[in-house]
Amino acid sequence: MDAREQTERAGAQEGARMTFVKSHGEDPSQATAGGSVKGVGKAAGAAASRVGGKNLEVEVASGDALDVRNFSVQERLSSLFEVNLVAVSDNASIDFDAVVGQPARFTLRAGAHDRSWSGLCNHLEQVRVEPGGLSTYQLTLVPTMWLLTQRKNYRMFQHVSEPDIALKVLKEWGIEPEVRIDGGAYKKRKYRVQYAESDFAFVSRMLEDAGITYAFEQSGDETKLVLSDAPHANVKRGAPLMFLDDASLLRSHGISFVTDVRMGKRVRPGKYTLRDHDYRRPPGYKLVGSASGGQGLEAKLERYQYTPGAFLFGTDQGDATPSADDKGKARTDEKEAASLAQRRLDAKRGSAKVCTFETNAHDLAPGSVVSIAGHPHEALAESRTLLVVESSMSGTHHGEWSHRCKARGTDIPFRPELVTPKPKVNGVESATVVGPSGEEIHTDEFGRVRVHFHWDRESQMDDSSSCWIHVSQSWGGAGYGGVTLPRVGQEVLVDFLSGDPDRPVIVGRVYTNLQKVPYKLPDNKTQSGWRSNSTGGTGGYNEIMFEDAAGRELVNVQAQKDLNKLVKNNETETTGVDRTRTVGHDEAITVGNDQTIAVANNQTITVGKDRAAAIGVQDSTLVGKKHTVTIEQPAEPPPKIPPTGTVMTDQFISQTTGRSTLTMKGPDVSLTAEGSVSISAGANISMSAGANIQITAGSTIQTSAGVTIANAAGVTITTTAGAVVEVKAGQRATVDAAAVEVNGDTVLIAASGVVDIDGEYIDLN
Structure with a gap:
């Protein structure tokens, strides 16, 4: 470019500047750039320095005087700023402890555009000692929020919104940010875990997830933290920034401008x-x-x-x-x-269209909303606003400063990107099941339990120690499957879905010195099984135990109280050798249809008291050889008579009381009694014999009837008495036959009245 072209271009720039001043009313005499953009001559930078004072100042807690020689500042939305300084001091032995970790402030004097960053010094290093006694130091200033990067923690938050979680952590550090969000728009989160991450990473993650931006703004001489969910809606900076194609041709520094503007889309x-x-x-x-x-x-x-x-x-x-x-x-x-x-x-x-530029407006910081005047591209028209999202400043004490910004359009709401990685849990962890005081089993409708993680320092070991956590079961379905709930005090293994600390699931249980195995080990190492524990500390349990020692194999089942078994169709049970069943009280067996019992050898049934059998229709008993029923006699005094009982064999039945016996042997029936034999019938008694019926009595045979006694024989009826045969009747005794014969040593016929003997022929001899 020759001298003429430079003159013409400078004139065009000056004309544009004057037009800008007339349009926007910015008075060059009232604004000082306070430093030149890199590329503007040193003379211009020197002219911008404050007369009689320093344009770069740093204050440290020790009170030592430090002369800043050069600086750099890095700022970005939702990021910690960092100020790096090189300064000299006549104190060659600054007390590091009095500076590092203590409050500090850096101020950039730029007239109306002064900037300051207050926070703390997190690094101080003496890099050189000069012969003249001056020592050179490098120091770094960061916001107080930087301290959050130095504390790593494990803890959980339940039923708290993400911004409220962030505010709680910040408050622990004594940081009270300015909040520019609609708190009611952020609902509570059920469960959020800070897992092996710094407080800073956790807070950043919560804010990113909620779409909340944080930035640092100057408030007087202090720097304040601001939380905002709409930084793109911040108040626009008063006057637009004038676009200059070549700032080196600028003759006056009274106007805030941008140059080296780059814009693109991805x-x-x-x-x-x-x-x-x-x-x-x-x-x-x-x-x-x-x-x-x-x-x-x-x-x-x-x-x-x-x-x-x-x-x-x-x-x-x-x-x-x-x-x-x-x-x-x-x-x-x-x-x-x-x-x-x-x-x-x-x-x-939001990062699709990005604009970067250099500027002499050193008051611009991430979160500033600006517009640009005079740029030919439509996207940068003065009617459009830009949100500054990143800023980088550097310079020396001579006033040669560089300030580069990155901005994006405000037409798309600014949201922080998810740049903070969520920690992953590598593998399972052990935890202890917890619940309210005095409760042995604490669960909800889904079989979930709560646990105390061993890393949790804030846990009270109660039902507030965690969220409800699902328990992996051996089998699960819609109303079917297996359920074994971990109980309060038990040690469990917790895994995390996709390694997410917010998504725990219980996958196993382990024994400890406090939660011992049910079978003493290693003594019972061949035993396995399942044993429960009755509530209330009673010591009872239900159990299914397997003994696998060779020669001693065993399956043991115990029901601490009741055992109910339901077989909806067939049940088959086979016992290879012996079977013993003991019922402590009553037993009832109901068979809906038939019951068959087959005993290959002997069967013994003992009934301690009474036995009753009710047969609805028929009762049949088949005994292969002999059937005996005996009524047990008392042991004391010893019995003098045979026991009462029934004996049955082939062609033989004998029933006896010991003093009376009914015997049926082949075709014969015998009834003997030491006392009387009584036969009584409400109607008839019929006795019939193919040959003889013999009735013998040691004393008397008496036959009586209310009306008639009839004795009939086909040939002869003989009545014999050793002494007397007496026939009596209240009225008349009649003997009627073809022939009546009365023989005896003496025949006595006596009557109180008449004796009438009538016949065709009477022989009295």
Whole structure:
């Protein structure tokens, strides 16, 4: 470029500057750039230095005077700023302990655009001692929030929103940020764990997940932390920044300008889809949250992410599960899921169009909203606003400063990207099952339990120590499967779905010195099984035990109280050798149809008291040889008569009381009694014999009837008496036959009246 072209270009720049001044009313006499953009001559930078004072100042807690020679400042939204200084001091032995970790402030004097960064000094190093007595130091200033990077912790938060979690951690460090968010818009999260990560990483992760940005703003001489969910809506800086193509030709420094402007666009995703799983819903339910915003090619570029638990928020809606919701109700929220997907998409698409520039407006910081005047590109028209997202400043005490910014349009809401990695749990952890005081088994409707993690210093070892955690079972289905609930005090093994500390699941249990094995080991190493423990510390248990020692194999089953068994069809039981069954009290057997009992050898049944049998129709008993029924006699005094009983063999039955006996042997029946034999019938008694009937009595045979006694024989009836045969009748005794014969040594016929003997022929001899 020759001298003429330089003159013409300088004139054009001056004309543009004057037009800018007239349009925006910025008075050059009231504004001082306070330093030149890199490339502007040293003379200009020197002219910008404050007369009679320092333009770079650092204050440290020890009070030592330090003369800053050069500096660099790095700032970015949702990031800690860092100020690196090189300074000299006449103190060759600055007390490091009085400086490092103590408050510090760096101030850049730039007239109306003064900037200061206050925080603490986290690094001080003496790098050189000069012959003249001056020592050179390097020091680094960071915000107080930097201290959060130095503490790593394990802990959990339940039913707290992400911004409230961040505020709680910051408060522990004495940091009270300015909050520019709608607190009511952020629902409580069921469970969030800080797992082996610094407080800073955890807070950053919570804010990123909620779409909240943090930045550092100057408030007087102090630097304050600001939390905002809409930095793109910050108040716009008063006057636009004038665009200058070549700042080296600028004749006056009274105008805030930008130069070396670079703008570009990159391909970004046009769709973001999140998916979650809700164990309360059917497996086929598509629980998704989605947001779209791209055109053309970008509309096809989808970020699909499966994030279990991402849609779980506190609510007062949903089905009632009182035990599961004892600390607060949380359900998947599809509306919140869509908002979450939109925030994630905004974070990705916000970096599609980025503008970088150099400026002499040193008051610009991440979070500033500005506009540019005079740039020919439509995207940088003065009517459009830009959000500064990153700033880098450097310079020397001579005033030769460089300030470069990165900005993006405010048409897309700014959301911090998810740059903080979520920690992963590598492998399983052990934990102790916990519950309310005095409760042995603490569970909810889903068989979940709560645990105390051994790393948790804040746990009270009660039902607030964790969220409800699912327990892996041997088998699980819709109303079927196996259930064994870990009990309070037991040691369990906890795994984490995809290594996510927010998604614990119990996968096993282990024995400890306090939770000992049910069978003494190694003595009973061949035993295995399942033994429960009755509640209330009674010492009782139910058990299924297996003994696998060769020659002593055993299956042992114990029911501490009741045992119910239901077989809905057939049951087959086979015992190879012996079987013994003992019932302590009553036993009832009901057979709906037939029952068959087969005993190959002997059967003994002992009934201690009474026995009753009721047969509805027939009772048949078949004995192969002999059947005996005996009534047991008392042991004392010894019996004098045979026992009462029944004996049955082939062709023989004998029933006896010991003093009377009924015997049936082949065709004969014998009835003997030491006392009387009585036969009584309500109607008839019929006695019939093919040959003889003989009735013999030692004294008297008496036959009586209310009306008639009839004795009939085909030939002869003989009545014989050793002494007298007497026939008496109250009225008449009649003997009627073809012939009547009365023989005897004496025949006596006597009557009180008449004796009438009538016949065709009477022979009295």
